[in-house]
Amino acid sequence: MNIQFKKGVLELIVLVSVNKKDMYGYELIVEVSKIVDINEGTIYPLLKRLTNEKYFDTYLTESNEGPPRKYYKITNLGRERMEELVNHWSVFSESVNNFIKESVVND
């Protein structure tokens, strides 16, 4: 998969993941890596951006091991953004899939 492609989908995956439950940075990486193999370096800047754009809120929680963790929580604005992206994705993937199916049949 093309890097730009991955980056585009990454935002969607991160939004969906955090929507499911509040997460801290490392947890998110583990979660996202299950779906796409992507350079970790690109995930934190993305989190930063999503926070700056008010899609995420952050809060600190004490952890049993080590220092307190910074959790990311989705905002209403973030949820709207997620729904928008999910919509785009469904329409897009469906049309691509249909196109491939038709092309293969025609072959």
Next chain:
Amino acid sequence: MTKKKFLSELEERLSVLSDEEKQDIINEYKDIIEEKVRNGKTVGEAINDFGDIDELAKEILKAYKINPDYSQKSKDGEVLGKIESGIRKIANALAEITEQIISEVKSNNVTVEKVFEVVIKVFILLIALMVLKWPFYLIHGIGMSILEVGYQPVETILFIIWGTVVWTTYFILSVALFFIFIKKEMETHNNEVTKVIKKEKTIVKKEKTVVKTEVKEKNKAEAKDPEVVVEKETNIKPENSKKNNFIPNIFKVIIGICFLFPLVAINIGLFGAISVVIYLIIRGIEIYGILIIIIGLIFIFSNLYNIFYNIVVSKKKLYMFPFAIGMVLITFGGLMSFNYFINLNYYDHMPDIKLESKTDTYTRTFENELNIINYSSNNKIKLVADNSLEDNVVRVEAKYYNEYIRIGERLDRDHYRNESYLEFYPKTKWRLNKLINRFINDLEKNEVYNYKELFNIDVTIHANEKTLKLINVD
């Protein structure tokens, strides 16, 4: 790289951000590294997972909608800072290279082919540097012909400054290209290594998925398989994108040589001129107007440089006001120096001064024909018959002002055309400072003389009548 070093380097690259934001980011990364270490990774592995630190910093800055190139420049705005960071980068690069070479040799990753590849690439680079020298010869030549004002001692000073500027720039460019080459070489090498690692990873993944299918989830395994294929495609991609960049890069290099380099040269030249003017002012010649004009020119040419720099390298904010400031300064300075120039008397000859002159005598033998090459149109060349001399022998007397110059003389034989050439040319005796003092003394009296004659040579050639017919004067 240690955790501390990684964090401090990251912090340095993010210095445009406010302290609070920076601290927030640094803490986040610190936590992640610690978390990974708790989960069984080494610090080195955890840091390597972030990829290239420069790319990482760029991505973070992009999240703040900051142009990463701009931030780096404004950060190291001062020349000293730039030099310092440059040196640090070079030192880091060298350290990383040696580190890598040692580890490579240890892990037997270096093959004979790879060494050959590098050697050939270095060879090509050296040839490229030689080819690059040609435009510099051209620029040097063009500059020389523009600066040929026919007016001493200014001309000699200009030639010296111009030569230094051109060849220093060439030298710096060569060194810079060499380092860029090394960095690229390292990057591609790193990519190759990571590719190998990635391939290993995908194989492991495949095995895992096979196990999974045996246990339960057939569907998931199928979903993962296309990803493995996809992984291989990504590996091919970077080379393609490199090719696409090639043509605009050539365009940029051409702009760089045709515009950026002359602009840099002009700016350096202007700073040279400013130091000359300041020196003259200290010596008591009140040319403040010219100083202001030059400062105005620096404003204008630096801004022009910025504009072309933007075209070639990156985009940053452009300003028009330096042009306005420059124009105002030039006008103001021009008005100020107007009076000065009106009061200045220019004489296109030397002042009436007593100069010591010297006559050198040579005897030379030649075959067939002798061509006398006249170095300067002001040189006087006289032919005198002297039948006491033997055939094909000339006695040459060269008279010149030995207080300021010495002369060079060269007898060459052109074997192809079967002719001989005799040439005289002035060599400065490094008495230029003496001449400059004279020039400044004249300026104090509001007088400017052309000392070109000082470099002239009176040549008298004695030969017998038969031989004289074989001598041509150009």
